[in-house]
Amino acid sequence: MRIDHEALVIGAGGAGLWAALELARAGVSTGVLTKLYPTRSHTGAAQGGVCAALGNQEEDHWEWHMFDTVKGGDYLVDQDAAEVLAHEAIETVIELEHMGLPFNRTPDGKIDQRRFGGHTRNFGEGPVKRACFAADRTGHMILQTLYQNCIKAGVQFYDEYHVVDLLFEGGEGGDGGRAAGVVAYRIADGELHTFGAKAVLLATGGNGRMFSITSNAYSLTGDGMSLAYRHGIPLEDMEFYQFHPTGIYGIGILLSEAARGEGGTLLNADGERFMSRYAPKAMELAPRDMISRAIYLEIRDGRGAGPKKDYVYLDVRHLGRAVIEEKLPDITEFARVYLGVEPLTEPVPVQPTAHYAMGGIPTDLRTRVVRDEANTVVEGLFAAGEAACVSVHGANRLGTNSLVDLLVFGRRAGREMAAYCRAAEAPSIAADVEEPVRSELDALRTRPEGESPSALKAELATLMMDNVGVFRTARMMATAVAGVAAIKDRYTRVRVRDTGRIFNTDLLEARELGYLIDGAEAMASSAIARTESRGAHSRDDYPERDDVNFLAHTLAYRGEAGPSLRYKPVTITRFEPKPRTY
Numbered sequence: 001m002r003i004d005h006e007a008l009v010i011g012a013g014g015a016g017l018w019a020a021l022e023l024a025r026a027g028v029s030t031g032v033l034t035k036l037y038p039t040r041s042h043t044g045a046a047q048g049g050v051c052a053a054l055g056n057q058e059e060d061h062w063e064w065h066m067f068d069t070v071k072g073g074d075y076l077v078d079q080d081a082a083e084v085l086a087h088e089a090i091e092t093v094i095e096l097e098h099m100g101l102p103f104n105r106t107p108d109g110k111i112d113q114r115r116f117g118g119h120t121r122n123f124g125e126g127p128v129k130r131a132c133f134a135a136d137r138t139g140h141m142i143l144q145t146l147y148q149n150c151i152k153a154g155v156q157f158y159d160e161y162h163v164v165d166l167l168f169e170g171g172e173g174g175d176g177g178r179a180a181g182v183v184a185y186r187i188a189d190g191e192l193h194t195f196g197a198k199a200v201l202l203a204t205g206g207n208g209r210m211f212s213i214t215s216n217a218y219s220l221t222g223d224g225m226s227l228a229y230r231h232g233i234p235l236e237d238m239e240f241y242q243f244h245p246t247g248i249y250g251i252g253i254l255l256s257e258a259a260r261g262e263g264g265t266l267l268n269a270d271g272e273r274f275m276s277r278y279a280p281k282a283m284e285l286a287p288r289d290m291i292s293r294a295i296y297l298e299i300r301d302g303r304g305a306g307p308k309k310d311y312v313y314l315d316v317r318h319l320g321r322a323v324i325e326e327k328l329p330d331i332t333e334f335a336r337v338y339l340g341v342e343p344l345t346e347p348v349p350v351q352p353t354a355h356y357a358m359g360g361i362p363t364d365l366r367t368r369v370v371r372d373e374a375n376t377v378v379e380g381l382f383a384a385g386e387a388a389c390v391s392v393h394g395a396n397r398l399g400t401n402s403l404v405d406l407l408v409f410g411r412r413a414g415r416e417m418a419a420y421c422r423a424a425e426a427p428s429i430a431a432d433v434e435e436p437v438r439s440e441l442d443a444l445r446t447r448p449e450g451e452s453p454s455a456l457k458a459e460l461a462t463l464m465m466d467n468v469g470v471f472r473t474a475r476m477m478a479t480a481v482a483g484v485a486a487i488k489d490r491y492t493r494v495r496v497r498d499t500g501r502i503f504n505t506d507l508l509e510a511r512e513l514g515y516l517i518d519g520a521e522a523m524a525s526s527a528i529a530r531t532e533s534r535g536a537h538s539r540d541d542y543p544e545r546d547d548v549n550f551l552a553h554t555l556a557y558r559g560e561a562g563p564s565l566r567y568k569p570v571t572i573t574r575f576e577p578k579p580r581t582y
């Protein structure tokens, strides 16, 4: 079946929804395709907050926020993008408030704000309250608010349509072609549909499922990143993957940094606040990369807790019942449900958990996808949110800076696409565009025998967790590069058990494993080539940052014999790189 709109938004998380809202308000015919029911998008799982230098309780300025973002990202951030982020954060948060988002309030009725790691006053002097929040359900409230406003504005949703290919006119995306639409698989009945459009936004979220311990939902398999990569578009800075310090021990479900923002502490087996060794000033409010490394070092040096000495504790006991119940209700409940631990009276076992992709599909400040180091635009293709790399997070994202990235760049994407649609002609799409993906899906479904994709996925996740995690060495990453290549080869022979068409999640999970493999390949290859330590990319064999050779973004292009890498310069406007201490 063929369906046409002027604009297509792939993904109904915060980034996709705000873009769709802008498009609908501009009167552009828009279809939102989402493999999940919109309010099940991972944005709804975000807990801690969304930052904006509102200065509601303490003096604050967007320039301070910009500086923190640049320093937090270990100077790999494009500073023009960080400026847009910090500046537009303020008006987008206020706009959300006006749309009806129920933020927590100060006694005088302003949006309440709390502390988060790496957010400081006066360029690093001390912590500042910058994170706006709705208890520990901030993302849930953002998603519901945006979804309701999209419905009000008449956005057309295609729920449970799994996008399986991108369409281009006049060449590949990486080769001068222009976006023309997508092919989507309707989950209910297995039918393929061709959607034509002038402008396509990729807002498909992250890919944390390539790791075995992760805070990410099952759906986060990097689909948009992989589809772009398959059409010749590079992936930027994939080696920078964030491990959040406080996942629930053994399962990785997140306990938000809000717990530390409200005054929670981290303890080792001896009951010691070990962060005093690693970040004496910022302590538990140091950035995430530093705290995750500190936890690993404590465990390595034998100060981990538990029978295997392999975790540390998050302690919120001293905050008292009122703060916990009012500001951290969900995460304390997670500790009770998943660990049987009562946070009011016991410290909670935690370990670092794979959390956030700093890298992704390269874009310019206008959210237009770019395909090389000269920032050549792929016409008609846009990206925003965790799938994109604009780059505001550089080598390490600060807490609460993702939600604001969705708002600022989701809004920009919608406005930019509306302007583009007004000027562009409708592209033409050939009749047989569904064929390549149809035969790939049929091969998965009809192969008489083959390996189980779920077992292969588990192998990939363990390989990546063990070798491309918090600490890396050349030997480990070489193991990952070779291991991913072997898994990629075996993937061509997997077979799904469900051969039917109705709600065949078995088939779609197998398809998603292919996307995860693409992301893992780009990540491992980009990582091994970066012979320095910066932000989340921390190497035992190259412990120092190397600004002479690596103050540059990696671009990984897909190739038959593995990715080929190129580099593009970092945009520096106000803040010259300095050593990063907290």
Ligand SMILES: Cc1cc2nc3c(=O)[nH]c(=O)nc-3n(C[C@H](O)[C@H](O)[C@H](O)COP(=O)(O)OP(=O)(O)OC[C@H]3O[C@@H](n4cnc5c(N)ncnc54)[C@H](O)[C@@H]3O)c2cc1C
Binding pocket: 010, 011, 012, 013, 014, 015, 016, 033, 034, 035, 036, 037, 038, 041, 042, 043, 044, 045, 046, 047, 048, 049, 050, 138, 139, 161, 162, 163, 164, 203, 204, 205, 206, 215, 216, 217, 219, 223, 224, 254, 256, 355, 356, 384, 385, 386, 387, 399, 400, 401, 402, 403, 404, 406
């Ligand atoms: C547990 C947790 C807590 C977090 N807490 C915070 C926080 O407090 N503050 C903060 O700033 N950040 C937080 N983050 C990070 C932040 O929530 C995410 O980075 C952000 O929500 C991503 O939003 P998105 O719009 O890019 O994509 P998502 O919200 O992940 O949505 C992706 C969308 O893409 C769709 N999609 C994907 N693939 C396809 C496909 N093939 N076809 C069709 N549709 C597809 C999905 O259906 C979905 O609608 C947290 C993350 C997690 C996991």
